[in-house]
Amino acid sequence: MRAPANMAALTxxxxxxxxxxxxxxxxxxxxxxxxxxxxxxxxxxxxxxKLVFAALPFAPPAxxxxxxxxDRPAILQRIVRNPAxxxxxxxxxxxxxxxxxxxxxxxxxxxxxSVALIGLAMNADAAVRAALLRNAxxxxxALHALLDHADAAERAxxxxxxxxxxxxxxxxxxxxxxxxxxxxxxxxHCPLTQVADACVDADAAIRRRAASNPVLxxxxxxxxMGDSDPAVRAEALRLHAEGQDxxxxxxxxVRVRRAQARHVAVxxxxxxxxxxxxxxxxxVWLARNPALPAGLIQRLGGDAExxxxxxxxxxxxxxxxMLATLARDGDEWVRAAVACRPDLPTEALRALERExxxxxxxxxxxxxxxREAALRRLARHGQADVRRAVALNPDAPAAALRLLLxxxxxxxxxxxxxxxxxxxxxxxxxxxxxxxxxxxxVGKRAVTHAAAAGRAARRHxxxxxxx
Amino acid sequence: MKILVPVxxxxxxxxEFELRDDGRDVDPDxxxxxxxxxxxxxxxxxVQIKEAAPEGSVEVVVLTIGPDDADDVLRKALAKGADRxxxxxxxGLEEADRVAIARVIAKVxxxxxxxxxxxxxxxxDQGNAQTGMSVAALLGWTRAAVVSKLDFAPGAATAQVExxxxxxxxxxxxxxxxxxxxxxxxxxxxxxxxxxxxxxANAKPIECLTPxxxxxxxxxxxxxxxxxxxxRVFVPERGRxxxxxxxxxxxxxxxxxxxxxxxx
Numbered sequence: 001m002r003a004p005a006n007m008a009a010l011t012x013x014x015x016x017x018x019x020x021x022x023x024x025x026x027x028x029x030x031x032x033x034x035x036x037x038x039x040x041x042x043x044x045x046x047x048x049x050k051l052v053f054a055a056l057p058f059a060p061p062a063x064x065x066x067x068x069x070x071d072r073p074a075i076l077q078r079i080v081r082n083p084a085x086x087x088x089x090x091x092x093x094x095x096x097x098x099x100x101x102x103x104x105x106x107x108x109x110x111x112x113x114s115v116a117l118i119g120l121a122m123n124a125d126a127a128v129r130a131a132l133l134r135n136a137x138x139x140x141x142a143l144h145a146l147l148d149h150a151d152a153a154e155r156a157x158x159x160x161x162x163x164x165x166x167x168x169x170x171x172x173x174x175x176x177x178x179x180x181x182x183x184x185x186x187x188x189h190c191p192l193t194q195v196a197d198a199c200v201d202a203d204a205a206i207r208r209r210a211a212s213n214p215v216l217x218x219x220x221x222x223x224x225m226g227d228s229d230p231a232v233r234a235e236a237l238r239l240h241a242e243g244q245d246x247x248x249x250x251x252x253x254v255r256v257r258r259a260q261a262r263h264v265a266v267x268x269x270x271x272x273x274x275x276x277x278x279x280x281x282x283x284v285w286l287a288r289n290p291a292l293p294a295g296l297i298q299r300l301g302g303d304a305e306x307x308x309x310x311x312x313x314x315x316x317x318x319x320x321x322m323l324a325t326l327a328r329d330g331d332e333w334v335r336a337a338v339a340c341r342p343d344l345p346t347e348a349l350r351a352l353e354r355e356x357x358x359x360x361x362x363x364x365x366x367x368x369x370x371r372e373a374a375l376r377r378l379a380r381h382g383q384a385d386v387r388r389a390v391a392l393n394p395d396a397p398a399a400a401l402r403l404l405l406x407x408x409x410x411x412x413x414x415x416x417x418x419x420x421x422x423x424x425x426x427x428x429x430x431x432x433x434x435x436x437x438x439x440x441x442v443g444k445r446a447v448t449h450a451a452a453a454g455r456a457a458r459r460h461x462x463x464x465x466x467x
Numbered sequence: 468m469k470i471l472v473p474v475x476x477x478x479x480x481x482x483e484f485e486l487r488d489d490g491r492d493v494d495p496d497x498x499x500x501x502x503x504x505x506x507x508x509x510x511x512x513x514v515q516i517k518e519a520a521p522e523g524s525v526e527v528v529v530l531t532i533g534p535d536d537a538d539d540v541l542r543k544a545l546a547k548g549a550d551r552x553x554x555x556x557x558x559g560l561e562e563a564d565r566v567a568i569a570r571v572i573a574k575v576x577x578x579x580x581x582x583x584x585x586x587x588x589x590x591x592d593q594g595n596a597q598t599g600m601s602v603a604a605l606l607g608w609t610r611a612a613v614v615s616k617l618d619f620a621p622g623a624a625t626a627q628v629e630x631x632x633x634x635x636x637x638x639x640x641x642x643x644x645x646x647x648x649x650x651x652x653x654x655x656x657x658x659x660x661x662x663x664x665x666x667x668a669n670a671k672p673i674e675c676l677t678p679x680x681x682x683x684x685x686x687x688x689x690x691x692x693x694x695x696x697x698x699r700v701f702v703p704e705r706g707r708x709x710x711x712x713x714x715x716x717x718x719x720x721x722x723x724x725x726x727x728x729x730x731x
Contacts, residue, residue: 047496051481074485074497130712153713179714384659408659434665 003428006457007031007450014443015042020049021436025444028062031454032447040066047072054078058440061086068093080105087111100125107131107138114139121145133157140165152177159183166191182209196220204229211235234259254279261285271296280305287311294319306331313337324348332357339363358383365389375400384409391415398422410435417441424449468621470513471581473530473572473602474506474544476537477592491697502540505587507547507657509650512617513585514548514658520621526550528579532571533557538673545668546660553674555681562690569601570692574681576606582621584647588613596649603647610647611640615654619644 004010014023055078108131121142160183185198186209198210224236230253237259287300301312327348340363353374365378404416484497517525529544541552586599603610616629678688
């Protein structure tokens with residue numbers, strides 16, 4: 001079945017089919033403006049669909065703006081909570097709805113414009129205050145407005161809010177509450193003098209939080225790395241930047257050793273010691289460390305603990321011969337770790353292509369180097385997760401993806417339809433699929449394709465104007 | 468031999484919903500409808516019996532009672548291996564309860580003369596678990612409820628079933644046929660219908676009957692045939708509950724306050 005060649009033909013076909021799920025992606029699409037009224041009639045034809053689409057996070061924002069003209073409160077509530085709703089639609093709804101649930105939903109929405117968030121903060125009940133404190137986009141001005149009546153938990157939330165400014169943090173620090181101070185000194189906007197004071201505070205929890213401040217100056221971080229409290233040392237080390245000249249020394253505390261094992265600047269002699277550590281997690285973190293010398297990755301790839309070998313297999317710096325060794329490991333989870341790697345030596349990948357176990361088969365199915373014949377076999381695997389992995393393979397050939405169009409599991413069909421290597425004509429052949437999510441995916445694919453074709457045609461006309 | 472599988476189009480509610488104006492059910496605008504999960508297991512059990520028998524010797528007939536929209540669940544059942552589908556239109560059945568519905572199923576069973584009737588143990592939306600047993604009572608057939616294992620050769624005089632009881636006990640029964648069995652979740656792994664079989668199912672006819680067609684009189688259908696009536700559906704007021712927010716120390720402090728309040 002040929003897919004409509006351009007947006008006009010596609011939009012006409014979508015309207016003629018009368019399927020709202022298939023047509024939904026076209027609403028507001030570039031080139032489909034002429035058919036908005038007909039699309040609107042189709043999309044708004046059913047009370048149930050209006051409720052479903054109002055809550056659908058993939059609904060086009062333009063359609064949600066249209067739906068916001070409905071007067072059923074249940075629909076409007078869903079639009080206010082829909083993450084795809086635009087700021088302009090939210091503002092419009094804010095003006096016409098003033099119930100407590102709507103105010104709280106607006107306060108929590110990532111797209112609510114700052115001006116509306118500030119307005120909400122001026123007269124906020126407990127639910128709105130909580131929503132504003134959870135919303136990472138709440139501006140500093142709104143946070144200041146919340147400070148006046150904030151209880152202890154809210155002050156702590158204010159101190160950790162990403163938009164909290166230095167003035168707000170200074171005020172919060174002056175309050176003296178230890179929990180609030182701990183949050184404030186960890187904040188990247190906290191005044192440096194206050195952070196420096198925190199680094200020598202008698203309370204280890206305050207020092208530890210200061211150590212977690214991402215903009216802590218190197219000299220202060222260096223000092224905290226020698227702290228008497230191991231949790232402070234581990235935290236200071238965690239954010240210690242690569243290239244800073246700080247010696248990492250053997251430490252008796254396992255938390256510090258785990259932080260050392262993860263560090264990209266772990267010295268080779270220390271890494272050598274850590275590779276023999278009795279704590280499995282120290283070895284796991286070390287095996288994952290991409291800065292580790294090949295020799296040590298080799299050693300950890302032979303560790304008695306499968307988790308450590310698995311970590312070595314996932315290390316981007318794992319040498320090819322070690323990858324090949326791990327591909328023959330007795331533990332399936334370890335083999336799966338290397339089976340998805342595009343840099344796995346060809347011979348090892350060919351051996352893994354013959355495996356049927358779910359973990360290895362899923363990993364092979366995702367590997368861009370897997371052969372077409374193997375992918376076609378895996379596209380018929382008994383486990384739905386393995387078949388879906390084929391659809392998630394960025395280089396999956398059309399021949400394998402076509403097999404997934406007959407997959408009994410609708411999600412797998414939807415993934416196959418979305419795959420750019422599946423010709424649009426094949427995707428369009430699923431326009432009658434019984435599962436709404438598949439038909440939506442077909443509509444989306446066809447609309448995206450037609451819009452791109454339209455843009456290409458316009459570019460061509462601009463480059464080669466017609467006489 | 469036939470196996471009759473009565474299936475229900477059940478409603479699953481949206482996270483938030485509204486009740487109908489008469490307060491006796493949920494507004495259907497807030498419901499997603501699908502084949503009852505318990506019935507999927509019953510259907511799979513029937514299809515497995517068919518597949519294990521010589522070809523053509525077993526016919527799986529699915530039955531539902533409902534409006535045109537309920538054809539969707541019949542088509543799904545056809546796509547999963549049922550051979551024939553019957554829908555009894557629910558016009559005139561508005562006030563039907565489980566027993567009134569069972570009267571319809573029993574009449575269809577009398578007409579079709581199946582060796583087995585396999586029902587889901589209960590419906591996912593209302594959970595009464597009464598329809599299957601009411602069918603058996605109306606037919607006067609042997610019955611077994613909440614069956615977790617079924618072994619039956621078409622034409623045999625008995626079926627071997629297992630039922631899970633309290634305390635981890637398993638009851639093994641020989642059940643004379645014809646029989647009505649209600650099937651528990653987990654007895655098998657229901658198959659997904661392939662896209663090809665879905666398309667084929669869409670082309671199959673659905674036999675549409677009225678309650679009168681199956682032999683029911685006016686006195687047996689709808690409210691007249693029901694033994695119960697829904698007076699009201701409502702969401703009870705929530706009991707006291709509090710989500711304790713804040714840091715662990717703040718939460719602990721609030722917890723102590725609550726304990727002190729409770730202890731007086």
